[in-house]
Amino acid sequence: MRWLLQKDLLILRRSRLLLGVLVVYPIALALLIGLAISRSPGKPKVAIVDETPPGQTIQVGSERVDVSHYADELFSQVQPVHVPTREQAVADIESGNVLAAVVIPRDIAARIASGVSQGSIEVLYNGNALEQSLVRSQLNSALAQANLGFSEQIQRAAAQAIGVLLSGGNLGVLGAPSNMIGLGQIPPALRAIIARQPPGADRTQLQRINRFAEFANQNLGLSKNVLSTIGQPIQVKSTLVQGRRTPLNTFAVVVAVSVSLMFVCVLLAAGGVALEREEHTLARLARGLATREGLLAEKLLLAAACAFALALAMLAGIGAFVSLDWGRAGQWLIALAFGALAFGALGIAIGALAREVRAASLLAFGLSLPLAFLALVPSGSVAHGLYDAIAAISFVFPFKAALQALDCAVNGASPGLGVSVLHLLGLTVLFGALARVGLRRLE
Amino acid sequence: MNVISVKGLAKRYGERTALRDIEFDVVAGELVAIVGPNGAGKTTLLSIIAGVQSASTGTVAGTGVGASIGWAPQQTALYSKLSVAENLKLFARLEGVADPDRAVLRMLEQTGLGERADERVERLSGGNRQRVNVALGLIGDPPALALDEPTSALDPPQRERVWEFVGALARSGTAVLFSTHHLGEVRRYATRAIVLADGELLFDGLPAELIAANGGDGDFESAFVAFLKAHGH
Numbered sequence: 001m002r003w004l005l006q007k008d009l010l011i012l013r014r015s016r017l018l019l020g021v022l023v024v025y026p027i028a029l030a031l032l033i034g035l036a037i038s039r040s041p042g043k044p045k046v047a048i049v050d051e052t053p054p055g056q057t058i059q060v061g062s063e064r065v066d067v068s069h070y071a072d073e074l075f076s077q078v079q080p081v082h083v084p085t086r087e088q089a090v091a092d093i094e095s096g097n098v099l100a101a102v103v104i105p106r107d108i109a110a111r112i113a114s115g116v117s118q119g120s121i122e123v124l125y126n127g128n129a130l131e132q133s134l135v136r137s138q139l140n141s142a143l144a145q146a147n148l149g150f151s152e153q154i155q156r157a158a159a160q161a162i163g164v165l166l167s168g169g170n171l172g173v174l175g176a177p178s179n180m181i182g183l184g185q186i187p188p189a190l191r192a193i194i195a196r197q198p199p200g201a202d203r204t205q206l207q208r209i210n211r212f213a214e215f216a217n218q219n220l221g222l223s224k225n226v227l228s229t230i231g232q233p234i235q236v237k238s239t240l241v242q243g244r245r246t247p248l249n250t251f252a253v254v255v256a257v258s259v260s261l262m263f264v265c266v267l268l269a270a271g272g273v274a275l276e277r278e279e280h281t282l283a284r285l286a287r288g289l290a291t292r293e294g295l296l297a298e299k300l301l302l303a304a305a306c307a308f309a310l311a312l313a314m315l316a317g318i319g320a321f322v323s324l325d326w327g328r329a330g331q332w333l334i335a336l337a338f339g340a341l342a343f344g345a346l347g348i349a350i351g352a353l354a355r356e357v358r359a360a361s362l363l364a365f366g367l368s369l370p371l372a373f374l375a376l377v378p379s380g381s382v383a384h385g386l387y388d389a390i391a392a393i394s395f396v397f398p399f400k401a402a403l404q405a406l407d408c409a410v411n412g413a414s415p416g417l418g419v420s421v422l423h424l425l426g427l428t429v430l431f432g433a434l435a436r437v438g439l440r441r442l443e
Numbered sequence: 444m445n446v447i448s449v450k451g452l453a454k455r456y457g458e459r460t461a462l463r464d465i466e467f468d469v470v471a472g473e474l475v476a477i478v479g480p481n482g483a484g485k486t487t488l489l490s491i492i493a494g495v496q497s498a499s500t501g502t503v504a505g506t507g508v509g510a511s512i513g514w515a516p517q518q519t520a521l522y523s524k525l526s527v528a529e530n531l532k533l534f535a536r537l538e539g540v541a542d543p544d545r546a547v548l549r550m551l552e553q554t555g556l557g558e559r560a561d562e563r564v565e566r567l568s569g570g571n572r573q574r575v576n577v578a579l580g581l582i583g584d585p586p587a588l589a590l591d592e593p594t595s596a597l598d599p600p601q602r603e604r605v606w607e608f609v610g611a612l613a614r615s616g617t618a619v620l621f622s623t624h625h626l627g628e629v630r631r632y633a634t635r636a637i638v639l640a641d642g643e644l645l646f647d648g649l650p651a652e653l654i655a656a657n658g659g660d661g662d663f664e665s666a667f668v669a670f671l672k673a674h675g676h
Binding site: 003015279280281283284285287289290 | 490493494495514516518519520521522523524525529533534536537538563579
């Protein structure tokens with residue numbers, strides 16, 4: 001095996017183009033995948049036509065809520081482009097300067113303050129079906145956030161007015177009496193008066209009024225909570241059932257490194273085995289100069305060692321930019337080593353089944369790329385039956401298991417490293433056996 | 444003493460019989476040509492003798508069979524990214540040759556490829572590749588050599604060089620068994636001819652005997668064709 005290993009290293013060193021592609025391609029691919037996963041979509045560029053007069057407010061009790069708060073909330077959710085008129089906004093959409101436009105009408109404050117109709121805004125957008133879907137989705141989210149923020153301000157003002165009604169004081173509303181008695185102060189005052197009243201019709205009447213005042217006081221107190229419930233009826237409380245929460249950027253690192261490990265390992269192993277057949281040296285070697293098992297093991301180990309070294313270098317290199325827990329480096333090595341072995345086994349199986357290097361490379365690419373994407377499909381994002389099929393496919397190929405092993409090693413995610421390593425070991429044996437069967441045919 | 448002894452050899456691929464009841468012996472220094480039409484079983488026979496394939500029934504025995512026979516397949520089996528010397532040294536090591544460097548020098552000298560020793564195989568001409576292919580078969584100094592159509596892709600001068608080299612081997616005592624479609628080579632170089640057709644051994648003797656028996660006027664090819672016709676092929 002030593003001489004074959006030495007020979008393959010020499011051939012690899014002389015295949016500079018292959019070597020270059022094997023190093024550059026996975027790194028470039030890994031970077032793209034990493035960027036795609038770790039970068040959230042940018043804020044949509046939206047034209048804002050704010051027709052409301054400056055300083056316009058909505059009166060809620062003694063509080064005034066500035067209408068410009070709504071625009072501010074909206075601006076924080078999008079990339080705003082201020083335009084003076086609706087016509088200008090339409091022109092900007094048509095020219096592609098902006099994805100959409102939001103027109104905040106002049107009478108929005110009056111409509112909200114009226115208490116009988118909702119304020120409304122106008123949304124304009126353009127583009128093909130895909131763009132429309134994207135813009136609508138992003139804009140709906142931005143508008144929902146802005147609505148929520150604005151309604152919280154109105155809730156706060158309303159809650160303050162209720163507080164004055166309960167505790168007494170100045171409501172600040174035109175026509176309201178100054179130094180008003182609070183609803184909460186009425187029952188004790190009435191009880192003192194009732195105590196001084198002789199039994200009779202007046203006392204009975206006062207007792208009825210007192211019961212109402214007590215009831216109203218209690219229920220108006222509850223209305224503060226009701227206001228916040230209406231503003232945000234469902235509060236989201238997240239709990240992670242299994243494992244540790246994986247930050248998106250370190251998960252992106254794991255994906256990028258796993259993809260590189262897979263490509264280098266599968267391509268090198270598949271190409272190495274297929275080369276022996278293409279050069280017609282397989283039959284010469286199999287005459288007793290090397291066992292088929294030894295030959296396959298040599299190709300697997302060489303590919304795994306090269307891919308392992310590249311993946312480890314990538315992980316260490318990325319670690320300079322993304323915060324990784326170096327205390328777990330021992331686990332990285334285990335995950336990368338077993339992942340490389342499983343990918344190497346898949347590679348030798350492909351190489352043994354293909355007759356030539358080009359076919360093996362094509363098969364390796366054609367198989368690896370979809371497997372990587374399938375393994376990244378999140379549960380719930382596709383129909384149940386389809387997800388089960390994807391999960392089954394991902395289970396019998398090494399990418400998902402290698403990804404899980406590395407995610408566990410780097411981020412402490414579930415399932416545990418031991419489970420993933422055992423899975424990878426099983427796949428190594430399975431694909432190794434398949435490669436041995438494929439190599440029965442010498443030419 | 445027989446270097447190769449084939450007894451009752453048969454090879455079947457499922458329902459198809461590639462070889463049936465083949466028997467012959469080869470002694471040291473013989474240069475035996477195996478000829479026959481396409482699909483006669485020439486490559487199958489040589490690859491079984493060389494240990495690349497196993498026989499369905501029958502035996503192949505002698506000092507020059509299996510892994511101990513030198514083998515040069517029809518398509519050159521070389522690492523094209525390695526040089527001539529690197530290929531030779533690799534196989535010398537894999538064959539367990541005691542002194543690989545010396546064996547490489549010997550083969551470079553025998554094949555006349557000394558000047559091309561450091562040249563990568565991918566840059567060699569077809570003839571030189573075939574010479575390296577044969578040299579790889581000889582690196583372990585085997586008592587016998589099996590050559591499967593060694594000159595099929597070569598031009599006449601290149602064929603001439605290969606036969607000079609192979610002839611010298613036979614003269615030095617190596618038993619050489621070769622298949623070919625160039626029937627003129629059988630007349631010129633072979634000391635014995637074996638004719639196969641549809642997996643059957645139809646003739647085993649001197650090329651001159653086959654010519655004489657089939658009225659070939661000294662032309663082996665016309666005698667061979669007449670012989671096959673007479674046997675229904």
